[in-house]
Amino acid sequence: MSDLFRDKAAEWDTRPVPLQISEGVFAAMTRHVPLDPGATVMDFGAGTGLVAGRIAPLVSSIVAVDVSPAMLEQLAKKPELAGKVEIVCQNLLEVPLGREVELVVSAMAMHHVEDTRALVRTLYAHLAPGGRVALADLDAEDGTFHAPGTVGVFHAGFERGALGSLLEEAGFVDVAFHDACEVIKEERRYPIFLVTARRPA
Template identity: 35%
Template sequence: MGSEHFDEKAADWDSDPDKVARARDVARAVAANVPFGADARLLEYGAGTGLVTQALLGRVGQVTLADSSPGMRAVAQQKIADGALPPDARVWDLDLEHQTAPPGRFDLIVSSLVLHHVRTLRPVLEGLVSMLEPGGHLCVADLDAEDGSFHGHRHDFDGHDGFDRGDLSRSLEAAGLTDVVISDCTTILREGRPYSVFLATARKPVD
């Protein structure tokens, strides 16, 4: 997925109260649907400015934010400098559609409204699974299948028009995950139209 669109919006991203509220909704759903301890190693993939990670602070341990947008990563780095994110937080330049997953294991991986921007889902899911500790959880918040109007204003959008829940469940299982559960998470209102967002949770089996 190209980063230019997000580079342009990064500086003002957190000024949108709807984005902040949505991140909190996702964090609440993650905390309510999967078990993890206060020492859990968290990776937020496609983290943007790290809003979901911020909403999970105090419930997790070491945090890593990965994003392909230089603009978003710069904002996240500034948050670390300002104290809005922990001083030991890591910020990675990572696009699993085109890069091999780096070494490292995480107990919890969260991705919020990212995967519908991905053209080829399989390498991304397999990369995320490779970084999960056995017994760890992947949590994906994303759009339910829609008619293409959500990104109708983007002439360059070439991702998915949301996801069919059954199809995504099968993709998660094919990537090596088990215990897949998909439930309602939140709603995005765009130009007066509601778009539903689900949370998919899945576990990496213990070897």
């Protein structure tokens, strides 16, 4: 698979939009999901670690999962993740991790995965009983968030009702949507949700 983020990785952390989003999403996570000091947390689509780096001091360890070697190369350099992170460059929908975590977080990665039903089932399968997800992405938008023709973008955001149904269908309970933040790009406003849900114990 080609690395669609290869040319973006080195300067990803200097871009105002990912910086704003990761800050807003992390703040929403702290409000809406327990960050347990003993927990192992998977960051799905961790990228350069903008969210993982903020969560790391609050939990036991992070499993940073991504399919982009270039983004993970940047993540591996971060001192805030040193000694706390396991880096996994693999598509979990094809090759599961083979063990469970207490919490799965994700920021802006779901719209890069074509089959959302398969994705939420995969995340459920990676959770220990009682474990939770906290997944952030764009609310349904008009397709202008990404430049026309951007490869690897499969969803122009998500309808909350439809995504909530997919989570419930996968077995999740306590599905709740929260307004995480809003990002302004070329004078347009794009709201971002955080959906939290739990695998029954």
